[in-house]
Amino acid sequence: MVLALGYFDGVHTGHQEVIRTAAAIAAEKNCALGVMTFHPHPKVVLSAETNENNMRYLTPLSHKEECLQEQGPDYLFVVQFDKQFASKEPQEFVDQYLIGLQAVHVTAGFDYSYGRLGRGTMETLPFHSRGRFGQTIVGEVTRNGEKISSTAVKECIQTGDIEKAGSLLGRPYSIRGVVEGGEQRGRTIGFPTANIHKHDLYIVPAPGVYAVRIYVGGRWLDGAASIGFKPTFHDEAPEDPVIEVYIFDFNQDIYGENVEVCFYTFIRGEETFNSAEELIEEMNRDVEKARTVLAARSDVPGTS
The missing domain is CATH 2.40.30.30 (Riboflavin kinase-like)
Structure with a gap:
């Protein structure tokens, strides 16, 4: 299986590039395509100021699942992000969730992190993979010189620039x-x-x-x-x-x-x-x- 990793709030055009990259590799290797996301947002678990009542999403879980399914994966994994999961060391996460799923290749954005305190990064993933799978880093996706991110989309929505938000999302x-x-x-x-x-x-x-x-x-x-x-x-x-x-x-x-x-x-x-x-x-x-x-x-x- 080739796995695309990310939180994917909004499933915007940058997220879609991560999944498209994984899909192309899966087709080349003639194997299944998987997408792995998490819920709730890590801030809900890790921040004292944020909880599930005051967190706001571009795509709450059920909506996000549907948007991700539209990208055509064979498997969609939603991992419960709780304190126990957040405490896992980077190697534990890789062993249990990537090697454990028999991933042969993993794609993620350049700023993806994993493991306790986010100490695992795409730069450390080759070490933690133990040589069991390959990795592809998807670089920054931009539009008109601006990084496409969930934060950028949220700012557009909150300031009323709804057309720009739609452009970054790839849909209204x-x-x-x-x-x-x-x-x-x-x-x-x-x-x-x-x-x-x-x-x-x-x-x-x-x-x-x-x-x-x-x-x-x-x-x-x-x-x-x-x-x-x-x-x-x-x-x-x-x-x-x-x-x-x-x-x-x-x-x-x-x-x-x-x-x-x-x-x-x-x-x-x-x-x-x-x-x-x-x-x-x-x-x-x-x-x-x-x-x-x-x-x-x-x-x-x-x-x-």
Whole structure:
């Protein structure tokens, strides 16, 4: 088996290069392709400031597993990252998880580390391999001179640069959740929205309005999403930003439906309006901008 190693949050284009490299070697050696990842994020176990409740992911585990499966491995290994695993010496990790799986070759990014305190690196892996498997280091993957990394993608999302985030990911950033009952205020102003409750600990884009597509009822539909704290109607902001999607030309009851929202373009930041009438005027402009953006794009998710 050829194994691709990494945490792979986001399964971005840099991660995809690691897996593609492993796939090419597996084809050359006529053997199986495996991908090994970990959960939860090491910070949850090793950092006093981080826990599973305040950690935010580009791709929570179930979403990441699906993205990794789309890369076509024969095997996907998800290793539980806990204190016992974190305490393993580099040689123990290699013996148990790489040699133990009878890997004949391993690929990983140049900054991959393993073993207690991350003391194992791609430079030490030839020693720890005991000559049982080969190694390939995938160098830094860049776009326009900038390193592609999960950190870079997160920064783009959190600042509203959702188009750049999609470019680094190789697909639009998306959040999965369920449609739940909201304040239903949108219905009173002519913009009924689907209130999205996130399934998991996703990073939420910066407050504002976005052109989106939403997967519901077995199809992708165009819409405009509002993320924020509804300052026009609330003096106090809720703890978490609200995600609402106005689906164009749609009037079905979808409460309780599981959905996925793909973010394409940032239209404007969150604003406070003096009246509902001003808000309605701006929302009409938002919808027209979103329609124009989406009409110009052919990359509907889930199609080829």
